[in-house]
Amino acid sequence: MITASQKPINEIIELVEPYKKLLILGCGTCVKTCFAGGEDEVAVLASALRLSFKKMARSIEIEELTIERQCENEFIQEASPGIARNDAVLSLACGAGVQAMAKRFAKEVVLPGLNTTFIGIQESPGIFTEECSGCGDCSLATFGGVCPVTRCAKKLLNGPCGGSQNGFCEIDPNTQCAWHLIIERLTTLGQLDNLKTYIPPKNWNTSLSGGPRKLIREDHII
């Protein structure tokens, strides 16, 4: 999933302050799963904002709505009447959702309420970890299903570096060393010899280094 976390409330207040009527728009897929932008979070944020504005002796009308996905036109449509009734939309979607909304409602103010963080998983209740950087050229088969591009702080393909100790990364004693995990996995799988092979420099052209990417599926173009 795409993970995100809510922006600090003060930053949100600054963003929405110029507007009298606000739609807080939740997104019911990824960011709901990571407790950042589902209907529960929309309701809590709406209450917090109402309270803050009351304390500032300012009035604001807040409408709440959560749609299935803000990144897909077919769901976005559902938000159309609510958007028409308000001055601005505070989108609790990932950056893709916010931009999809801004594209669809070109004349409306669409504000981001979340900071989009990464593609990851919920490793244990309440703990989300980054697993994939979407580099466009997956080499997980070589590395026993552990991604060094994403999970090694130095993106080493011929790692580990000299800072790995007791299975943890030098940059943070709570972060597991990806290379330690790779070696463990490959040992278990009897494939440690994979690592004797020199891995050449990565072609970053398929990643963001090649500029904004586009995926074209000819068979689906109408």
Place this chain on the structure above:
Amino acid sequence: MKTLSNLHEKLTKGEFVVTGECGPPRGANKKVIDRKISLLKRFVDAINVTDNQTAIVRMSSIAASAHLVAAGLEPVMQMVVRDRNRIAIQSDIMGAYSLGIKNILCLSGDHQKFGSQPDAMNVFDIDSVNLIRTVKDMRDKGKDMSGFDLDVAPQMFIGAAANPFADPFEYRVIRLAKKIDAGADFIQTQCIYNMDRFKEWIRRANNENLTDKVYILGGVTPLRSAGMARYMNNKVAGMDIPETIIKRMDGVDKKNQADEGIKICLETIEELKGLKGVHGVHIMAIEWEEAVGTIVKQAGLK
């Protein structure tokens, strides 16, 4: 066989070599380099010039290395892949060679999180093993990474680092082999305090015949105080200082701790001299270059 540098030549002759270290200043003051040169020059065969070590911004390793060349010394220019992409790396290697720099040490680099500017974006376009191969291909094939034939190819003596004290230990020798395969001619190790572990590592390297393919220089850093020992053990990534060493430093008067640190260092060098597969010593007297002369003389290395 044509040798690539004085360091290379001495190693080829079987001499037990000594390399030192010069950390460039946090500023543009060349006098700092001159001072370090005057402290080191009679005692070492080559001097490593660090590349923004611990991710703290300093005078560039290339410029400082060029100052050493101008003073008639031989630098081992350190290069990290943290701050440059492959375009800048190759360009800097060519530039460095044109300035008379003949030794390079290929490193990943400390993560910027430890440095003075943790907000920086890192690069890590290629890794340290890729860097070794890049320098080798430039030298032996005369080509850059795109396969373009270079007009004059840099002919550098290629070094790499090894940390026998990092985990997982079993993998450390595989990684050494990988660096040798990629093109490393010499290795400088992380500071040795845990001699048992170092001996086990070099024993495994000998068993794999790796020490026949590469020159290994054991890294040593004299401890100046018990506080420094504790700090390094706790805060410096990949450092392993056994409790016995820390206790030994603690056991002497504060004013005698620096002497004790030098004594420990001398004992380490003495052991290294007797180990098969060790071809020299790399003395990293961090901001304590004055100690190098004493160590080298007392160890009977010069």
